[in-house]
Amino acid sequence: MNIKDLPEESLFTPGHTACAGCPAPAIVRNMMKIFGKDTIVYTPANCLLVFSGTYPYLAWRVPYLHEAFENTAACISGVARAYRKKGKKTLVVGIAGDGGTYDIGIQALSGAAERNEDVIYVCYDNEAYMNTGIQRSGATPYGAATTTTPAGRKIAGKLEHKKDMAEIMRAHEVPYVATLSISHPKDFLEKVEKAKETEGFRYLHVLSPCPTGWRFDPAKSIEIARKAVDSGMWTLYEAEYGEITNIYKPKKKIPVEEYIKGQGRFRHFTPEMIAELQKWVDRKWKRLYGELPES
Amino acid sequence: MIQKLPAKKMVVTGDYAAAYGALLCDVDVVAAYPITPQTLIVEEFSNFVNDGITDAEFIMVESEHSAMSACIAAQAAGARTYTATASQGLALMHEMLFIASALRLPIVMPVVNRTVAAPIGIWCEHNDSMPQRDTGWIQMACEDNQEVLDMIIMAYKIGERKDVLLPVMPCLDAFILSHTVEPVDAPSSDEVADFIGKYEPHAMLDPDNPMAIGTFTPPEYIQELRYQNHVAMENAKKAIKEVTKEFADEFGRDYHGLIEEYKCDDAEVVLITVGTVTGTAREVVDKLRQQGKKVGLIKLRFYRPFPREELRSIAENVEAIGVYDRAISYGSGGPLFIETRNALYGMDVPVLNFLAGLGGRDVVTGDVEKMYEILMKAKDSKPDKEIYWIGTRGVSI
Ligand SMILES: Cc1ncc(C[n+]2csc(CCOP(=O)(O)OP(=O)(O)O)c2C)c(N)n1
Ligand code: SF4
Ligand SMILES: [Mg+2]
Numbered sequence: 001m002n003i004k005d006l007p008e009e010s011l012f013t014p015g016h017t018a019c020a021g022c023p024a025p026a027i028v029r030n031m032m033k034i035f036g037k038d039t040i041v042y043t044p045a046n047c048l049l050v051f052s053g054t055y056p057y058l059a060w061r062v063p064y065l066h067e068a069f070e071n072t073a074a075c076i077s078g079v080a081r082a083y084r085k086k087g088k089k090t091l092v093v094g095i096a097g098d099g100g101t102y103d104i105g106i107q108a109l110s111g112a113a114e115r116n117e118d119v120i121y122v123c124y125d126n127e128a129y130m131n132t133g134i135q136r137s138g139a140t141p142y143g144a145a146t147t148t149t150p151a152g153r154k155i156a157g158k159l160e161h162k163k164d165m166a167e168i169m170r171a172h173e174v175p176y177v178a179t180l181s182i183s184h185p186k187d188f189l190e191k192v193e194k195a196k197e198t199e200g201f202r203y204l205h206v207l208s209p210c211p212t213g214w215r216f217d218p219a220k221s222i223e224i225a226r227k228a229v230d231s232g233m234w235t236l237y238e239a240e241y242g243e244i245t246n247i248y249k250p251k252k253k254i255p256v257e258e259y260i261k262g263q264g265r266f267r268h269f270t271p272e273m274i275a276e277l278q279k280w281v282d283r284k285w286k287r288l289y290g291e292l293p294e295s
Numbered sequence: 296m297i298q299k300l301p302a303k304k305m306v307v308t309g310d311y312a313a314a315y316g317a318l319l320c321d322v323d324v325v326a327a328y329p330i331t332p333q334t335l336i337v338e339e340f341s342n343f344v345n346d347g348i349t350d351a352e353f354i355m356v357e358s359e360h361s362a363m364s365a366c367i368a369a370q371a372a373g374a375r376t377y378t379a380t381a382s383q384g385l386a387l388m389h390e391m392l393f394i395a396s397a398l399r400l401p402i403v404m405p406v407v408n409r410t411v412a413a414p415i416g417i418w419c420e421h422n423d424s425m426p427q428r429d430t431g432w433i434q435m436a437c438e439d440n441q442e443v444l445d446m447i448i449m450a451y452k453i454g455e456r457k458d459v460l461l462p463v464m465p466c467l468d469a470f471i472l473s474h475t476v477e478p479v480d481a482p483s484s485d486e487v488a489d490f491i492g493k494y495e496p497h498a499m500l501d502p503d504n505p506m507a508i509g510t511f512t513p514p515e516y517i518q519e520l521r522y523q524n525h526v527a528m529e530n531a532k533k534a535i536k537e538v539t540k541e542f543a544d545e546f547g548r549d550y551h552g553l554i555e556e557y558k559c560d561d562a563e564v565v566l567i568t569v570g571t572v573t574g575t576a577r578e579v580v581d582k583l584r585q586q587g588k589k590v591g592l593i594k595l596r597f598y599r600p601f602p603r604e605e606l607r608s609i610a611e612n613v614e615a616i617g618v619y620d621r622a623i624s625y626g627s628g629g630p631l632f633i634e635t636r637n638a639l640y641g642m643d644v645p646v647l648n649f650l651a652g653l654g655g656r657d658v659v660t661g662d663v664e665k666m667y668e669i670l671m672k673a674k675d676s677k678p679d680k681e682i683y684w685i686g687t688r689g690v691s692i
Contacts (some may be wrong), residue, residue, distance in 0.1 A: 042368070055512040064507040067367055074361030078326060078368030078376075081352035085374060090502055100498035108364070110605045111357030213349045239439060280620050 018051040021211040021218025045069040046097035070104040073112035098139035113172040126210035138163040151268035173242035175200040185228035215264025231259040300484040309472030310335030316447025323374035326354035326365035332473040333671040338599025359384035363391035370400040380646035397432025401454030418655020419469040421622035439476040553602035557595040564670040603638040616672035651685035
């Protein structure tokens, strides 16, 4: 579907309370345009839950459930099975943050993927626990400062690299895994459509640059997302039944140094830290996606 | 939909009775995770599904936390759901139990009472279910396998009533019931369908009528919800009495509501029991009655809601009350003892606590005789303590 063919009607309405420049509302709004009104949405505890509806206000125009934090995949399994038992076709979608996916939610997620539940699981990845005040998660990149990995005098930022969640999901050999970025809207919509058309367990993982947590100018969310893709820090690809079917290779690779510029969470970076992050990107690309084109 | 099942006499374990009860109730979605001594329930239900006796969806989740999460979600989507657990599994579910009751979803979950680690043990203790007291679930204990089957059926009927809408946790003692075969009369599937009716959700996730369930809620609204849950639990008392009566009329087995009295009419002392110890205590009461001792027995069926009014009316006419507990709230006493004393507040009758059978140790007639002996003494002279650890090495009574 083309951007101009997207329906006018929004199933995720304005009036939510996300921070200025937060891309998460745009992510869910555009996804919902493709998913359509025959959809049931589950959200665990995260920014999206809080900003999309604090009773009695609600931005959702589809049935919407929240239970807890660590169980998104189990909850959408439950809804999907109830509907299968009724013999009714309904799209069941869970939208979780990186904390609710990489860390506390990975057990339920792995279980539902292994059972090949007929659901779509979306991770919007802002690389930390934003809702509770920017604590590190398994998605936080190397060196980034968060409130639990502060840029201290002895230890400066997170010591470990980002966990590769999409790869973990690919290893489950589910029907569809895709990584998305709001900087690449055509690719984004095509992948959401493909997910909708596929049956069985589908995993969509979107990078969601967070101006508040990453400390950048709220006007620059899309630009930062684009730089994440162009630097290779975020890789756009698709996999079906465990096999990579499509990798987006940026025309021109930019160094990670250019990506981290303008993000307060990386302000304390030394040349050694930049080199370590660059090494990680290069290593990962070589192992998984082939060399990045030279800059 | 299930295949038509005729009424029949079976000789089955408590776990089988629990699984068969769910089958008869034509549950739509089951999500469960195995744990000894509940395992037979999930295995039996798997047989029902794989043999095509039911077309229920069975979600073989990766944990009890997910089992309860999935049941809540499925029930919120309009399904009648079922799960079962024990001990560590129940502890792992704890977070979700609050959510099931606050969303007013009448899920039914038998709990096979088992020791909670540490040290790890698999035998009967009530320290798994009793700490779930404040999660908003109706909680009751069964005495035998017939009651297990009957209670699963009644649990759906009670929980799904519009004036209740609460999840129900029938408990059965590990091994003593779960793995012991007893004769059980099973009604036919048609009779059960007539008795419990169709589940009609009061609110549901439905794209044709979208609504949000469980969203972020500020203090302006939550307190009223808490009150409503409390009222629902109070309403459950009436519902339990009415449903047990309807059940007795329909199937001929009368469980008398929240408690069952045994020879209490002229009793000077009564012992309150829970679970399978009741059977042992009945025998002891008969024996002591033959010796002319005026002893009685109260089988406590429901822990939540607690039968406050019933106990107060019995307490008016007795001189000492004993409470048997198979669980302990460290630094205070047995949970049923604490509860009973609270219910009897202001009444002039000594209430004593007997702790026995913890960790699954057998409670034998001699132990129960000891309890009555202490109670008989307490009616004549003020006891010097309230809590008695029966059959405990290193502790003198
Ligand atoms: C069991 C449990 N532990 C902790 C929390 C507190 N908590 C709520 S949201 C959250 C972080 C969410 O992070 P993420 O999933 O990345 O979403 P984000 O807010 O960043 O969008 C945490 C830790 C909780 N609600 N439940
Ligand atoms: S903290 Fe970040 S993710 Fe959360 S609403 Fe604000 S910008 Fe969005
Ligand atoms: Mg996050």
